[in-house]
Structure formats: structure tokens, C-alpha cells
Ligand code: ADP
């Protein structure tokens with residue numbers, strides 16, 4: 001199917017914002033953010049065979065692409081303004097894949113109020129390569145940063161950790177029951193469903209002026225907590241037993257260490273001054289989202305993980321690198 005037809009059939013109906021001009025012009029035109037606001041811009045690319053499997057449902061892939069980008073806006077405390085899609089299709093992709101992708105994208109656009117403003121389409125690649133550029137706004141000077149934590153601040157994480165990491169592990173262990181990694185999985189629990197992550201946008205905006213540093217958990221909880229520590233010039237200490245690990249992992253230290261390095265959580269990890277710890281409960285109730293203190297920042301450098309007994313059990317690997 002010619003690219004022009006794909007755009008008019010599947011993407012123009014999603015581009016409802018007047019700024020997108022129905023995708024009939026060469027580019028979108030929109031008012032600059034209102035005075036007193038700044039523009040926040042991010043881009044994430046995902047590729048079949050690297051970040052998702054060729055057999056993943058296309059609507060799931062679209063929602064995943066949107067979620068990983070909006071998660072970056074959330075980590076900055078930004079509100080979505082719109083997005084541009086980079087749509088690179090593998091050769092011989094059936095039209096039904098494009099239709100499924102557009103369906104999922106439409107769900108995300110509506111759910112997160114992030115209008116499609118335009119994009120580009122190419123086909124004939126060896127594998128699908130998809131990217132999104134997301135734009136957001138924040139009140140001037142109020143964007144969150146990885147670099148503002150102070151010694152004594154608490155380390156807090158939203159939601160639960162290891163859900164998507166568990167889904168990946170289960171996938172690789174399927175039909176391989178003699179695989180040594182089976183001991184990480186709780187054999188009595190249901191397999192983790194493969195649902196797209198929820199970008200924590202409401203939490204991100206609520207953390208403006210509250211958190212001193214913030215990042216989203218994409219590489220792995222330890223890796224991303226480590227990014228806060230490096231950017232803030234501090235050391236971060238994580239109490240493994242305090243981490244809210246998703247259901248399905250075995251209740252062992254080794255399994256939980258695996259969960260905190262698995263990545264793809266798209267929760268927010270942030271630094272909170274101790275005197276603001278009472279605000280956690282209010283936030284938690286307002287947002288209906290679990291917020292858990294899992295450690296603290298101190299003078300020094302690096303990531304240290306403590307067991308329930310207080311021994312240093314820091315693993316060598318802190319996260320997953322997609323390359
Ligand atoms: P050009 O080749 O001149 O850059 P295109 O034909 O690629 O223009 O794009 C025409 C319009 O369609 C532009 O507004 C562009 O932003 C939009 N567009 C192209 N591909 C996509 C896509 N996959 N999703 C959303 N908008 C798209």
C-alpha cells in the first residue's frame with residue numbers, strides 16, 4: 001500500500017488537533033507554549049527484535065511506544081502537548097498490522113491526551129523501527145531533574161517493580177523447565193499478562209516542587225536510582241526488602257535482585273526531602289498509586305544495596321542495556 005494512502009487512511013483520522021492540519025500540509029503548526037511555560041521534548045525509538053518481538057500484537061507495540069515516551073515526560077514533570085511518529089515498516093508488512101498499530105495509537109492518544117501532530121513513514125526495512133517524539137510543557141523553572149537530590153533525602157519509587165521484567169523472563173523460560181533461572185519465578189502464580197505500562201504523568205506533575213530529583217525506571221531500578229546518584233553527586237542506598245516487587249517473583253533475595261535490575265518498569269523513582277515524607281501519604285491517596293520509601297541518599301558515590309540484615313548485597317549488574 002502506498003505510504004500516502006497509509007497516512008490518509010490510518011494516521012490522518014488520529015491527527016484531530018487543528019495544529020496537525022489533517023496531515024495535509026508538510027508540517028504541523030501550533031502556538032508556542034503559553035507565557036510562563038517551557039517546552040519539554042523527548043524521543044524514544046524501539047525496534048522489532050531488540051525492544052519487542054515480531055509476534056507482539058501491533059496495538060500493544062503502539063501503546064508501548066507511546067508509554068515509554070510519555071514516561072520520560074512524566075519524569076520531567078511535564079504535561080503532554082503532542083507527538084510526532086517515525087513509522088519504519090518491515091518489508092511485506094500486512095495492512096492489518098498498520099491498522100492494529102493505528103488502533104493502539106488512537107487509544108493512547110485519547111487516554112493520555114497527547115495529540116498526533118505528524119510524522120514520517122518509510123517501508124521496506126528488515127525489521128520494524130518505530131520512534132516517537134513527544135512534546136510537553138512545564139511552568140518555567142519547574143521541570144524535574146535527575147540532579148537535585150541532597151544527602152539525607154529519601155529514595156521513593158511508585159507502583160511495583162519487575163512486572164514487565166517478569167513477563168520477559170517467563171517468555172524466555174517457556175518450554176525450558178531445566179533452565180537454571182526458573183528459581184526466580186513463583187511457580188504458583190499466574191503468568192504476568194503483557195499489558196502496556198502506565199506512564200506516571202499525574203505523579204510527575206504532582207512532584208514538581210516536591211521531589212528534588214526524578215527519573216523513570218526504564219533500564220532497571222538500581223540503574224535508574226544510580227542515574228539520580230551520579231547526577232546529584234551522591235551515593236544512593238537501596239533496602240532490597242523495602243522494594244515493592246511485583247507478584248510472580250519468588251520470595252527470595254536472588255529473585256528480588258533480578259527484579260530490581262530487569263528494567264522496563266516505567267515507574268518513577270525520586271528523591272524526597274525527609275521533611276516532606278508526610279506528603280507521600282496524601283499523594284498516594286490523591287493519585288491512587290502506591291509510593292514506597294526504598295532507601296536514601298548519602299554523601300559519596302555509587303549504588304549500594306542492603307539486605308534485610310543490613311549486609312551489602314550490591315550486584316555487579318544494575319540494569320538491562322538495550323544497546
Ligand atoms: P514529506 O515527504 O514532504 O516530508 P510526508 O508525505 O512524509 O511529507 O508527510 C505528509 C504529512 O503526513 C506531514 O504532515 C507528516 O507530518 C504526516 N505524516 C507522515 N507520516 C506520518 C505518520 N506515520 N504518522 C503521522 N503523520 C505522518
Ligand code: MG
Nearest residue numbers: 024025026027
Ligand atoms: Mg514535504
